[in-house]
Every structure is written in C-alpha cells, then in structure tokens.
Amino acid sequence: MSDGLFDGVLAAGPVAEWVDDAAWLRAMLDVEAALARAEADAGLIPAAHAEAIAAQCLPEYYDVASLGAAATGVGNPAAPLVRALTARVEGEAARYVHFGATSQDIVDTAAMLVARDAVAALAEDVVACGELLARLAADHIDTVQAGRTLLQHAVPVTFGLTAAGWLSGMDDAADRLTALTFAVQCGGAAGTLAALGERGPDVVSHLAARLSLAEPVLPWHTERGRIATLAGALGGVSAAVAKIARDITLLAQTEVAEVTEQGPGGGSSTMPHKRNPVAAVSGAAAAAQAPGLVATLLSASAHEHQRAAGSWHAEWWPLRELLRSTGSAVHWLRTSLERLHVDVDRIRANAELTGGYALAERVTSELVTEHGVGRAAAHDAVAACCAAGKPLVDTLAADPLVGAHLSTERIAALLDPASYLGSARVFVERALRHHAQQTGRKQ
Structure with a gap:
C-alpha cells in the first residue's frame, strides 16, 4: 500500500479510488450480502435472515485497520470480516452469515x-x-x-x-x-x-x-x-x-x-x-x-x-x-x-535536416531500373557523393555517372521527402476506419 x-x-486518475482499502471492504461486504440473498433465492435460508445479514453489510460499521491487523492471524482479510459481521447480526440470522x-x-x-x-x-x-x-x-x-x-x-x-x-x-x-x-x-x-x-x-x-x-x-x-x-x-x-x-x-x-x-x-x-x-x-x-x-x-x-x-x-x-x-x-x-x-x-525542418541523404537509395534505384546502369556502379557513385558531405543534389548532379543520366531537377525530386511516403496515407486511413468501426461510428 x-x-x-x-x-x-x-x-x-479515477482508478485509484476504485481499488483502495475502502473499495475492497465495500466489495467483500457486497459479496456477503449477495451471498445471503442468493441463498434465500435458492430456498436455503429465510429471506428475513438474508435481509438481516445484508443490513449489517455497510462499510461504516467496520474498521479497515482492525481487520487488516486481525488478518495476520488467519492469513486473509475475509475471516476477521466474517467474525465481525456475525457479531453484528442478531438472533437466528447470525447462523447463516457466510453460510457454505x-x-x-x-x-x-x-x-x-x-x-x-x-x-x-x-x-x-x-x-x-x-x-x-x-x-x-x-x-x-x-x-x-x-x-x-x-x-x-x-x-x-x-x-x-x-x-x-x-x-x-x-x-x-x-x-x-x-x-x-x-x-x-x-x-x-x-x-x-x-x-x-x-x-x-x-x-x-x-x-x-x-x-x-x-x-x-x-x-x-x-x-x-x-x-x-x-x-x-x-x-x-x-x-x-x-x-x-x-x-x-x-x-x-x-x-x-x-x-x-x-x-x-x-x-x-x-x-x-x-x-x-x-x-x-x-x-x-x-x-x-x-x-x-x-x-x-x-x-x-x-x-x-x-x-x-x-x-x-x-x-x-x-x-x-x-x-x-x-x-x-x-x-x-x-x-x-x-x-x-x-x-x-x-x-518539416527536421525531415529535411539530412539534405536528402536518407533518400539516396532512390537515386541508385532510378539509375539501375530506368537507365540501365549496373547496380554496383550506381551504388558506388551515389555512395561516393554521400561520403563527400556536401549538399547532395549538387554533388550528385556534378558526378559524371549520375549527372549523365539525371538532371538536377530530377535528382531534387527524387530526394524530396514528400515524394517518398509509400503507403503512409493508406495506412493512416485504414487505422482511422478500424478505429471508427471499433467505436461504433462510421467515418
């Protein structure tokens, strides 16, 4: 505790009050009251006895600290609660507290x-x-x-x-x-x-x-x-x-x-x-x-x-x-x-922080798939441009192999983050539809 x-x-948050000692005591008493009434429903005990028991199942009649201290002798808090509840129930009804x-x-x-x-x-x-x-x-x-x-x-x-x-x-x-x-x-x-x-x-x-x-x-x-x-x-x-x-x-x-x-x-x-x-x-x-x-x-x-x-x-x-x-x-x-x-x-500024380096693979792919450049040659050329540590668009455009096949404008387009989002929008829309269905609303 x-x-x-x-x-x-x-x-x-709100959950704390639903799990504190008072909540547990209230729940145990609710169970004892419901048990007595359930046994009356089943014809095991008189209904009047069940109501007499339930009337004593109010949290204000019991002290959590005392019950907790008494629990050390029996290993659980229910046993001392049953004793305390039984002591409050008068007459014949007391026999049926916690019955069975x-x-x-x-x-x-x-x-x-x-x-x-x-x-x-x-x-x-x-x-x-x-x-x-x-x-x-x-x-x-x-x-x-x-x-x-x-x-x-x-x-x-x-x-x-x-x-x-x-x-x-x-x-x-x-x-x-x-x-x-x-x-x-x-x-x-x-x-x-x-x-x-x-x-x-x-x-x-x-x-x-x-x-x-x-x-x-x-x-x-x-x-x-x-x-x-x-x-x-x-x-x-x-x-x-x-x-x-x-x-x-x-x-x-x-x-x-x-x-x-x-x-x-x-x-x-x-x-x-x-x-x-x-x-x-x-x-x-x-x-x-x-x-x-x-x-x-x-x-x-x-x-x-x-x-x-x-x-x-x-x-x-x-x-x-x-x-x-x-x-x-x-x-x-x-x-x-x-x-x-x-x-x-x-x-957006952070997305552009690397100056297109994160999209360099697109340049390699375009050289290979659209212009017939060998994969190893394309990779080595683009990698060398990246290693130069200079503005990538200009470096690529100035490279003999890359510049021979791709214009500066095309290189800039390939390195634009907004043009390389794949299915991002589709996935967002799917997530939103699923959420709407889950919450019972149409979107």
Whole structure:
C-alpha cells in the first residue's frame, strides 16, 4: 500500500479510488450480502435472515485497520470480516452469515468486483486517448516527418502515420479490455459446495445475477486463468501507454522539439528555462510498473490441489497495484495528449535536416531500373557523393555517372521527402476506419 508520497504520479486518475482499502471492504461486504440473498433465492435460508445479514453489510460499521491487523492471524482479510459481521447480526440470522462459503470465495469475488469497476474507469481514459490519437492522425495525415530507426533518421514517414501507430496500439489494448469477463467465485471449502447440498449450483447462479458477474462453469479456486488474462490485458494497456509516452518524450527533446506539452507544469526545480513533458514522463513511469506486477501474477498462477498455500495470497497486492498503476498511466497519457502541441514547421525542418541523404537509395534505384546502369556502379557513385558531405543534389548532379543520366531537377525530386511516403496515407486511413468501426461510428 502506498504511503501517498508518490501517489500523485503513480496513483493518479479515477482508478485509484476504485481499488483502495475502502473499495475492497465495500466489495467483500457486497459479496456477503449477495451471498445471503442468493441463498434465500435458492430456498436455503429465510429471506428475513438474508435481509438481516445484508443490513449489517455497510462499510461504516467496520474498521479497515482492525481487520487488516486481525488478518495476520488467519492469513486473509475475509475471516476477521466474517467474525465481525456475525457479531453484528442478531438472533437466528447470525447462523447463516457466510453460510457454505470459504474465505477465498469472498476475496476472489470481491477482486472481480473491484477489477470490473476499475477497468470500467480506466477504459474511459483509454477511449478518450483513442479519440485524441485519431484526431492527431487525421490532422497530420500529410505532415512529412523523418522516420527514425535505431534513433537515427531513416526514410520519411508522416506524423499522421506515427499517430496512427499509437492509435492502433491503443485500440488493440481497448479490445483486450472489452473482451474481459469477471466471474463470481463460489466453491466452498474445496470447490464442491457440499455444505449447500444439491442447491449449490442454484446459489452460484443467483449470486452471479445479484452481483452482475459472469457465472463460471465451475469454481476456479486453483485455476487462475482469469487473473492471468486480466493481468495480460492491463499489461497491454500499460505497454501501449509506454510506447506513446516514450515517443512523446523523445519528440519533445530540445534538439528535436516536434511536440510540446502546453498548459501548467513542466518546470524544473533548478532550471527556469525548462519545459518538461511531465504528463508523458509520469505516464511512462506508471506504465513501467506493469511488467513486474504482471510477472508476479503469472508466477503466482500455479496453485496447489484445491487451495493454494501462498500463491493465492501473493495475488492480492500486485493485482491492486497493477490496476492502480495502469489507471494512472492511461490517465497521464490522456493528459499529455490533451496538452500536446505539434510544431509542423519543426517537423518539416527536421525531415529535411539530412539534405536528402536518407533518400539516396532512390537515386541508385532510378539509375539501375530506368537507365540501365549496373547496380554496383550506381551504388558506388551515389555512395561516393554521400561520403563527400556536401549538399547532395549538387554533388550528385556534378558526378559524371549520375549527372549523365539525371538532371538536377530530377535528382531534387527524387530526394524530396514528400515524394517518398509509400503507403503512409493508406495506412493512416485504414487505422482511422478500424478505429471508427471499433467505436461504433462510421467515418
């Protein structure tokens, strides 16, 4: 649990309140109330007893710190909560608190409730990021930008294509979130619900319906695919954020300056001139938490027999932190994109920085394919011109072999970045159509 000092960066945004201690306590109490009512629905206990139990399932009746301290003696927080709840229920109804269930039923189902609400909250930011990225891609579909491979200038792209790549990653992450299902857990002591007799499956159905959760085929106490799938989806969101945030911070470098974050913040404690891309940096920091947390959840997936000895317990903290940090990451990315200013003039200037050197291969290709020059001879001639380190158009035009076949105007046209964009526009349009289809709109 964070002490709050770093929450401004790593626990920012709306998700944090959906995964805090109060949210988990509320979820566990919601499960206990729904369990009692589900058992009444199935005819196992009187409805009046179920309502008496549910009436005591209010968070304000319980102290999180006390429950946490008591959990150390039994190894989970559900057991002390059940004792405290039972103590508040009067009369015969107290006998039916937590009837037929086990602690893992309560904690796992609470985890599904917490995760469902947290994912819904972070999904709103994911959708908003998608819209902002789609707008960037559309607005800059023809803005020529230097492509960069291994951090060096390569052949040209467009800023629209860069943004479309970001959009595609975010849309894929959104798809994985949408595909998630959150299932109730109800198996009793060892996954048989023996204490409920033949009505166990009915209780599971009613419990799932009351909590608006999916009904699983069977209890999943030691089959943790759901947790692994959830972790993977959250990790995918963080990965998409990390990619975009990293690119923004690189494009915002003083020497590049193709984008800046406008608005408040961005200053330095010592250097007044600085304007740091704080939102992108914070998003990258939050996203960087995901790999370790996902790995912990995956490594904890091997549960022994019908109940795990430690692996289940190992899930609680990283699951909450993964939800929280992923929510923070996408919140910060949304903030960065909302503040993002694109300097079109600087992008174009940077694209022309190499003076056509990045497109020298076009000259070689034209000499070979259009003028019958041998590939080796063409390559050597163009390479020698590039090695001269002078304005490339003039150097190529003055070369005996190149100049004999290509005019200065033709060489300049071949070295124009805007004339060598391949299918960039097509790819941007495809990304925008896919995004529109995904969000249910026509474009």
